[in-house]
Structures are given as C-alpha cells and as structure tokens.
Amino acid sequence: MSGNEKKAKKEKKKIIPKKNPMPEQDPKVRRHNFEEVPYGYTPELAQKEAERCIMCKKPLCIDGCPVNIDIPGFIKMIAEGDYVGAARKIKEENCLPAICGRVCPQETQCEIVCTLAKKFEPVAIGRLERFAADYERDNNLIELPKKLPPNGRKIAVVGSGPAGLTVAGDLIVLGYEVTIYEAFHKPGGVLMYGIPEFRLPKKIVEEEVDYLKKLGVTLEFNQVIGKSITVDELLKDMGYNAVFIGVGAGLPSFLGIPGEELGGVYSANEYLTRSNLMKAFLFPEYDTPIVRGRTVCVVGGGNVAMDAARTALRLGAENVYIVYRRSRTELPAREEEIHHAEEEGIIFKLLTNPVEMYGDERGMVKRIKCQEMELGEPDESGRRRPVPKEGCYFTIDTDLVIIAIGGQANPLLTKSMQGLELNKWGNIVADENGRTSAERVWAGGDIVTGSATVIEAMGAGKKAAADIHKYLSDKEKQESVSWKVSN
Amino acid sequence: MTRIIEKRELVKDIHEMVLAAPLIAAKAQPGHFVLVMPEEKGERIPLTIADYDRDNGTITLIFMVVGTTTMKLSRLNASENLYALVGPLGHPSEIEDHGTVAMVAGGIGTAPIYPIARSLRERGNRVISIQGARREDLLFWTEQLASVSDEHIITTDDGSFGRKGLVSEPLKEILENDKEKRIGCVYAIGPAIMMKFCSLTTKPFGVKTITSLNSVMVDGTGMCGGCRVNVGGKTLFTCVDGPEFDGHLVDWDLLMDRQKIYLKEEKCSLDRYMEEVGGK
Ligand SMILES: Cc1cc2nc3c(=O)[nH]c(=O)nc-3n(C[C@H](O)[C@H](O)[C@H](O)COP(=O)(O)OP(=O)(O)OC[C@H]3O[C@@H](n4cnc5c(N)ncnc54)[C@H](O)[C@@H]3O)c2cc1C
Ligand SMILES: Cc1cc2nc3c(=O)[nH]c(=O)nc-3n(C[C@H](O)[C@H](O)[C@H](O)COP(=O)(O)OP(=O)(O)OC[C@H]3O[C@@H](n4cnc5c(N)ncnc54)[C@H](O)[C@@H]3O)c2cc1C
Ligand code: SF4
Ligand code: SF4
Ligand code: FES
Numbered sequence: 001m002s003g004n005e006k007k008a009k010k011e012k013k014k015i016i017p018k019k020n021p022m023p024e025q026d027p028k029v030r031r032h033n034f035e036e037v038p039y040g041y042t043p044e045l046a047q048k049e050a051e052r053c054i055m056c057k058k059p060l061c062i063d064g065c066p067v068n069i070d071i072p073g074f075i076k077m078i079a080e081g082d083y084v085g086a087a088r089k090i091k092e093e094n095c096l097p098a099i100c101g102r103v104c105p106q107e108t109q110c111e112i113v114c115t116l117a118k119k120f121e122p123v124a125i126g127r128l129e130r131f132a133a134d135y136e137r138d139n140n141l142i143e144l145p146k147k148l149p150p151n152g153r154k155i156a157v158v159g160s161g162p163a164g165l166t167v168a169g170d171l172i173v174l175g176y177e178v179t180i181y182e183a184f185h186k187p188g189g190v191l192m193y194g195i196p197e198f199r200l201p202k203k204i205v206e207e208e209v210d211y212l213k214k215l216g217v218t219l220e221f222n223q224v225i226g227k228s229i230t231v232d233e234l235l236k237d238m239g240y241n242a243v244f245i246g247v248g249a250g251l252p253s254f255l256g257i258p259g260e261e262l263g264g265v266y267s268a269n270e271y272l273t274r275s276n277l278m279k280a281f282l283f284p285e286y287d288t289p290i291v292r293g294r295t296v297c298v299v300g301g302g303n304v305a306m307d308a309a310r311t312a313l314r315l316g317a318e319n320v321y322i323v324y325r326r327s328r329t330e331l332p333a334r335e336e337e338i339h340h341a342e343e344e345g346i347i348f349k350l351l352t353n354p355v356e357m358y359g360d361e362r363g364m365v366k367r368i369k370c371q372e373m374e375l376g377e378p379d380e381s382g383r384r385r386p387v388p389k390e391g392c393y394f395t396i397d398t399d400l401v402i403i404a405i406g407g408q409a410n411p412l413l414t415k416s417m418q419g420l421e422l423n424k425w426g427n428i429v430a431d432e433n434g435r436t437s438a439e440r441v442w443a444g445g446d447i448v449t450g451s452a453t454v455i456e457a458m459g460a461g462k463k464a465a466a467d468i469h470k471y472l473s474d475k476e477k478q479e480s481v482s483w484k485v486s487n
Numbered sequence: 488m489t490r491i492i493e494k495r496e497l498v499k500d501i502h503e504m505v506l507a508a509p510l511i512a513a514k515a516q517p518g519h520f521v522l523v524m525p526e527e528k529g530e531r532i533p534l535t536i537a538d539y540d541r542d543n544g545t546i547t548l549i550f551m552v553v554g555t556t557t558m559k560l561s562r563l564n565a566s567e568n569l570y571a572l573v574g575p576l577g578h579p580s581e582i583e584d585h586g587t588v589a590m591v592a593g594g595i596g597t598a599p600i601y602p603i604a605r606s607l608r609e610r611g612n613r614v615i616s617i618q619g620a621r622r623e624d625l626l627f628w629t630e631q632l633a634s635v636s637d638e639h640i641i642t643t644d645d646g647s648f649g650r651k652g653l654v655s656e657p658l659k660e661i662l663e664n665d666k667e668k669r670i671g672c673v674y675a676i677g678p679a680i681m682m683k684f685c686s687l688t689t690k691p692f693g694v695k696t697i698t699s700l701n702s703v704m705v706d707g708t709g710m711c712g713g714c715r716v717n718v719g720g721k722t723l724f725t726c727v728d729g730p731e732f733d734g735h736l737v738d739w740d741l742l743m744d745r746q747k748i749y750l751k752e753e754k755c756s757l758d759r760y761m762e763e764v765g766g767k
Contacts, residue, residue, distance in 0.1 A: 183573070
C-alpha cells in the first residue's frame with residue numbers, strides 16, 4: 001500500500017455521510033413571499049462541507065459537469081478559506097456560477113457521479129459553487145479578466161439567455177466586438193422571465209449581465225431578429241463576421257381540449273412572463289395584471305410546473321394542485337423542487353389528466369374535468385405510458401389553470417432565413433460545435449436541443465464561441481496566405 | 488429608449504405620436520404593428536403602425552386613451568422618450584388586385600385602415616372608404632383617408648356629421664347595389680363588435696372580409712399564447728399568425744370575452760394612476 005492510498009483510507013473513516021444542510025426560509029412563511037428560499041451557506045458551513053470532499057485522484061465529478069469545472073480544485077480552495085480564489089477557479093469554465101449553483105440539476109450531473117455518492121450523500125457541489133460566487137459578488141471582489149486587444153472582428157449574438165451570454169463573455173475577452181440582440185426589454189432569457197424570483201433573484205442575473213457590459217459587450221434590446229433585422233442583414237449589411245443564434249425554445253404547447261381559450265387559462269410561459277418579467281406580482285405598482293386564483297390547477301409535472309404552482313401560491317392562492325398524468329416516480333421535475341413544493345403545501349393530483357374546462361358567464365374558467373389514469377406498458381421514453389381509466393372522471397372547481405406541458409421551437413426567426421437546416425420539430429440542426437448549415441451562422445441552447453438546462457445551454461455557447469474563434473482565425477490565416485500567393 | 492418627435496391630440500382622447508425609429512420605418516408595411524412600453528413599470532401594448540416615413544426614419548402611431556397605458560402615453564410629449572418600442576410585428580396586409588375594395592373604419596380603426604387603403608389604391612384598386620365615429624368631434628384623419636379613396640363615406644352614430652347610423656349600413660347598401668360584383672374584398676377594422684357586425688353584413692354576399700384582431704398581448708412573438716384566438720375552429724396566435732384574419736371565420740364572442748379578462752385590474756390600475764397624477 002502506497003503512502004497516498006494509506007492516507008486516503010485513513011481519511012475515508014472520517015467521512016461525514018450527509019451533506020451539510022443549507023439554511024432556508026420556513027415553508028409556512030415563504031409560501032407568502034417572493035424572497036429566495038435557501039439562504040446559502042455561511043463561510044463556516046461551506047468550509048465544513050468542502051472538507052467532506054476526499055480530493056479523488058480521478059475526480060469523476062468533473063466529467064459529470066457539462067462544462068468540466070475543476071471541482072476538487074475549487075473545493076480545496078474553499079476548505080483553505082480562499083473563497084475568492086475558488087470563485088475565480090470556477091469562472092475559468094463557467095461564467096455564471098451564482099446562477100448555476102442555484103439552478104443546475106446537480107443531482108443528475110456533477111453530484112450523481114461523486115465518489116462519495118456510492119455510499120453516502122455526495123459533496124454538495126452546487127451549494128459550494130453558489131457560496132463561492134456569492135461571496136465574491138457580495139464583497140465586491142469581482143475582477144474583470146484581461147482582454148486581448150481588439151482584433152477588428154464583429155460578432156452578433158441573437159438572444160440573451162445563458163447560451164448567448166456565454167458566447168458573448170467568451171468572445172469579448174478574445175478581442176472581438178460583441179453585440180447581443182434581445183427581443184425583450186430585459187436580458188437573461190428564461191433566467192429573467194421563466195425562473196421565479198424566489199429561486200433565482202433577478203438582481204443576480206442583472207449583475208452577471210452588468211459584468212459582461214463592463215467587459216464591453218453591447219446589448220441591443222427590443223430587437224426581434226427576423227423581424228426588425230434579419231440574420232442576412234447582420235452578416236451582409238451590418239458587417240458582422242459571424243452570428244450566434246441562441247433564441248431558446250419559446251413556443252408554448254396547449255392541451256387541445258375544449259375550454260382552453262377561457263379567461264384564467266394560461267400557458268406557463270405567459271403566466272411566468274407576466275409575473276417575473278413584467279412584475280405582475282407587484283401589480284398595481286407595476287401595470288401588468290395577472291389573474292390571481294384561489295384554487296389553481298397547474299397541468300404538468302416538470303420544473304416549469306413547480307415554478308408556476310409555487311408562484312400561484314405566493315400570489316395568494318389557497319389551494320394549488322399539480323395535475324399530472326403519470327405517477328410520482330415519473331415526475332420530471334428536480335427532486336429538490338418537488339420537495340420544496342410539497343413543503344409549501346402544493347397538492348399533487350397524480351395519474352390525472354384534464355379533458356375539458358368549463359367557464360362562467362364572463363368566459364372565465366370555473367371548473368376542470370379530469371380523467372383518472374393508470375400506468376401501462378413503457379413507451380419510447382422508457383417511462384410507463386399513462387392509460388385513461390374508462391368512465392372514471394371527476395371535476396375540480398378552479399379559477400386559474402396553468403398549462404405547463406412543455407413547448408416547441410419558435411419559428412419566428414428560423415423561417416425568416418434561407419438555407420438553415422431544421423429538424424422535424426423545427427429545432428436548428430447544428431454540429432457539436434454549434435455550426436449550422438448556414439454559412440457563418442452558429443446556434444446553441446434550447447433552439448437546438450429543445451428544452452434542456454441552463455448549464456447545457458452554456459456548454460453549447462462555450463463550444464460555439466471556441467469554434468467561431470477557430471473558424472475566423474483559420475480564415476484569416478488562409479486569406480493572408482492566399483494574398484501572399486497571389487502577390 | 489425611443490424619442491418622441493411629435494405628439495398631438497387629434498380629437499378628444501385620440502393622440503398622434505411620431506417616433507424616431509429608423510429600423511422599424513425601413514421595414515414597416517401596412518398591417519404591421521409595434522409593441523410599446525411607456526415606462527419601465529408599464530405594460531406592453533400593441534399599436535398599429537398608422538404611417539411611416541422611410542426617409543426621415545419615423546413611424547406614426549395613433550391611439551385612443553382607454554386605460555392606464557394609453558393614458559400614460561398621452562401624457563408624454565415631443566422630445567421625451569418611450570421606454571421600449573418593438574417591431575415591426577405581425578404579417579403585413581396582403582396587397583392584391585381585388586378590383587374594388589371597401590375599407591370600413593370604426594373609430595380608432597381609421598389609423599390602421601389608412602396605410603392599407605393607400606397601398607391597395609397604389610396597386611390599382613378602386614377604394615371605397617366608409618369611416619364611422621360616434622360624433623363629429625371624434626372624427627380624425629378624414630382628409631388623409633379621402634385622399635386615398637375614390638369614394639369616401641362618413642357616418643356618425645348621432646348624425647352630427649355625414650350619414651346618421653353605423654358603418655355597416657352603407658356597407659350593406661353598397662354590396663346590395665354591386666350587381667356586377669366589382670367589390671372583391673372588404674376590410675373592416677375597429678372595435679371587435681363593429682368588426683363582428685361588418686362580417687355578418689358581408690357574409691350573405693360571400694365577399695371576402697378581412698379584419699384586424701385586437702387581442703391582449705404580452706410578447707408579440709408567439710412565445711406566450713396570450714393572444715390566442717379561434718379562427719375557423721383552429722386556435723391561432725394573433726401576433727404571429729395575424730393580426731389580420733378572415734372575419735367570417737373568427738369567433739368574435741370569444742375575442743370579446745378575452746378582451747375583458749382584466750376588466751377589474753384595469754380599473755384599479757387606472758384609478759390608482761389618476762389619483763397619483765392628481766385627476767385629469
Ligand atoms: C420556468 C422554467 C424553469 C426552468 N428551470 C430550470 C432549472 O431550474 N435549471 C435548469 O438548468 N434549467 C431550467 N430551465 C431550462 C433553462 O432555463 C433553459 O434550458 C435555458 O434557459 C435555455 O437557454 P437558451 O440560452 O437556449 O435560451 P433562453 O433562456 O430561452 O433565452 C433565449 C432568449 O432569446 C430571446 N429571443 C427569442 N427570439 C428572439 C429573436 N427573434 N430575436 C432576438 N431575441 C430573441 C428571448 O427573448 C430570450 O431572452 C427552466 C425553464 C423554464 C421555462
Ligand atoms: C394588433 C393590435 C393593434 C392595435 N392597434 C391599435 C391602434 O393603432 N390604436 C389604438 O388606440 N389601439 C390599438 N390597439 C388596442 C390597444 O392595444 C389597446 O387599446 C391598449 O392595449 C389599451 O391599453 P390600456 O392600458 O390603455 O388600457 P387597459 O385599461 O389596460 O385596457 C383597455 C382594453 O384594452 C385591451 N388591452 C389591455 N391590455 C392590452 C394589451 N396588453 N394588449 C392588447 N390589448 C390590451 C383590453 O381589451 C382592455 O379591455 C391594437 C391592438 C392590437 C392587438
Ligand atoms: S455547473 Fe452545474 S454541473 Fe457543473 S459543477 Fe456547477 S452545479 Fe455541477
Ligand atoms: S468526486 Fe466527489 S469527493 Fe471526489 S473530488 Fe469530486 S466532489 Fe470530491
Ligand atoms: S402575444 Fe404572446 S403569443 Fe402573441
């Protein structure tokens with residue numbers, strides 16, 4: 001036995017089996033406010049948690065992270081009390097750590113493969129990442145990285161979601177002139193209009209964007225590319241050398257059942273946009289209204305459904321139901337979100353499928369008819385298929401219904417372009433580096449993959465940024481070579 | 488931020504606003520609309536591009552004060568700024584050869600009808616306009632509309648100017664007298680109820696009738712589904728599939744119900760705003 005292994009063996013004995021819990025708001029209180037649910041680790045807790053990491057020789061956690069953060073590297077720095085160093089270490093790979101530490105599905109990415117997870121709870125990597133990023137920001141210790149001198153090349157980024165922000169951040173430091181075009185009046189994409197304040201304070205998103213602005217990224221708001229300006233014009237008339245498309249998914253699906261047009265029936269996109277982006281939760285201080293239901297039915301079982309349900313609760317609902325057609329084990333939402341929803345008193349109506357909605361004389365929804373379901377054979381997704389139970393119906397009196405059953409690719413931009421290959425669902429076809437079939441056009445994030453995660457969108461952005469840089473550098477080399485030859 | 492170049496009240500509660508928006512002016516076509524936010528805490532509302540000047544890089548909006556957002560807009564003046572302006576959105580009007588077209592404008596509908604009538608006439612169509620208002624003092628842009636019409640009929644509800652009655656009445660007569668079937672298309676733009684009745688009027692004559700729907704919107708890009716309407720039994724989004732639809736296929740009662748979803752909140756919001764700014 002080598003010294004190293006002996007040491008590791010010795011240390012294994014000391015392993016603390018469980019994660020240090022993160023202090024959070026009492027469910028009874030927080031269900032009435034929009035403040036963030038978890039408070040985050042204190043330095044003491046962070047250090048204690050960091051010490052749980054056994055600093056594996058082959059850290060599997062790194063492979064589990066879509067952007068390959070040096071996880072043991074930054075955890076070691078936290079353990080040694082160098083919190084700012086830890087934050088900077090993370091930022092070598094991930095420019096939005098305060099966001100990812102909060103919303104990454106760690107339990108299926110970095111933490112699931114953590115060596116400790118085989119026998120114990122994994123190291124709380126996400127919480128530590130959040131801690132380091134918050135520490136750096138809250139203490140005003142954020143430093144701007146060194147930028148390469150301007151290289152004279154211009155990049156247009158369409159959409160300011162995590163994919164677009166990452167591309168912008170990576171290319172600006174390489175000396176490019178970067179402009180982000182955003183359809184809304186605020187940046188951040190789903191981070192701003194989808195994920196609610198109590199899970200991701202908008203101040204954090206704004207600060208991450210400010211950081212990019214300080215680096216020199218230009219943001220053009222209220223520009224719907226494909227309408228106000230086309231991609232073709234960006235490339236041909238406005239002198240951009242390359243365009244990155246990161247416009248997200250952005251088209252809501254409805255159930256297609258009678259009564260869905262009634263007032264008080266929303267897509268989750270509309271409900272969350274009204275509340276988060278337009279701040280309808282602060283109506284009438286803000287002008288945008290929102291229907292506040294007493295009894296609310298949210299249809300669907302993913303993260304979006306949990307966000308909508310917990311928002312409805314905070315907007316004053318007494319009863320909030322999650323209506324989902326499969327059973328609890330198939331719920332696609334993160335375990336943490338389900339747990340938080342349950343703690344706050346959300347009621348799960350499982351194996352239930354809505355079939356019709358009824359309205360009052362004003363055309364507002366008042367009742368929803370559901371059918372009971374049971375699980376049959378597994379379908380192509382490997383999950384057991386929900387099958388309607390003949391004749392088993394019941395109704396729920398409700399005054400607000402939110403449809404959160406996913407969405408599709410918004411065709412507004414893609415159909416304005418020629419020569420851009422799409423798949424049968426309307427998503428842009430791009431290779432692993434984000435290159436599309438259109439020349440000098442890259443794409444990444446939800447518009448390529450369909451609804452996925454923040455970190456995957458960022459990962460796609462990183463690869464595209466690197467490839468754009470490679471492509472334009474190679475091209476420049478070739479051009480200067482051919483110039484020499486022809487002379 | 489978008490700069491207001493000109494702003495004036497045309498008639499009581501109807502305002503004209505000229506905005507510096509070169510990118511939008513360069514692309515604007517009849518039928519397009521924009522989304523406007525007067526200030527950061529404001530709401531996003533759609534307004535039709537009533538005119539555009541590509542050389543000067545300006546667009547013209549005409550709006551009627553009906554609630555908080557339009558009230559806030561009405562209180563802004565030249566050289567002040569709008570917080571946000573997005574566009575041009577929606578499909579432009581299809582400018583085709585119809586022979587003769589009847590352009591029916593109810594109230595504020597004169598604003599969106601005008602550029603469409605102009606383009607249809609430039610295309611070689613004979614244009615008959617029917618412009619209606621509640622009273623004489625609410626009529627605006629009569630000369631503009633007349634200048635792009637071969638025939639221009641004005642109605643007022645109370646008979647204070649032109650014909651007494653509703654716009655659907657002369658429309659019906661014109662169709663009845665059109666024995667040669669010269670009228671290939673009718674445009675009807677105005678309040679939902681007026682568009683509904685114009686569509687009912689033209690239906691027995693089998694004349695294609697195009698209406699521009701004014702549903703409640705948020706993003707205007709097909710992302711939220713809040714502007715959904717039912718046309719010919721199908722659910723469509725006004726902002727990206729419209730705003731113009733075949734009036735014979737629109738479920739008008741549904742549109743009108745959906746326009747009233749926020750009635751209570753809108754009143755609360757306006758009362759609060761008026762209190763804040765100290766009455767009128
Ligand atoms: C409610 C909700 C909760 C979620 N929770 C989580 C979570 O907890 N963890 C997680 O990892 N993921 C979560 N996701 C998924 C995650 O947010 C997305 O996968 C991610 O944001 C995709 O990033 P993106 O950059 O591709 O696009 P988006 O974030 O969708 O951003 C696209 C941007 O492009 C803009 N845009 C669109 N069209 C145009 C145009 N034509 N011109 C200019 N701009 C345009 C949009 O306005 C938007 O700002 C959630 C999603 C939702 C909806
Ligand atoms: C494509 C389109 C083009 C339009 N063009 C014009 C125009 O050129 N001139 C004009 O005066 N009006 C136009 N409208 C109507 C205009 O958008 C509404 O009058 C305006 O939104 C009212 O806002 P408010 O806050 O002043 O009134 P509120 O008190 O909020 O509402 C009054 C009524 O306006 C409607 N409304 C409210 N909020 C919205 C919203 N976000 N989107 C759409 N409708 C809403 C509702 O039916 C409501 O009952 C258009 C609407 C559409 C959809
Ligand atoms: S970015 Fe996400 S997956 Fe990567 S280490 Fe952080 S929490 Fe884990
Ligand atoms: S796998 Fe787990 S224990 Fe090992 S280095 Fe990574 S975080 Fe630490
Ligand atoms: S306004 Fe949101 S989809 Fe039309």
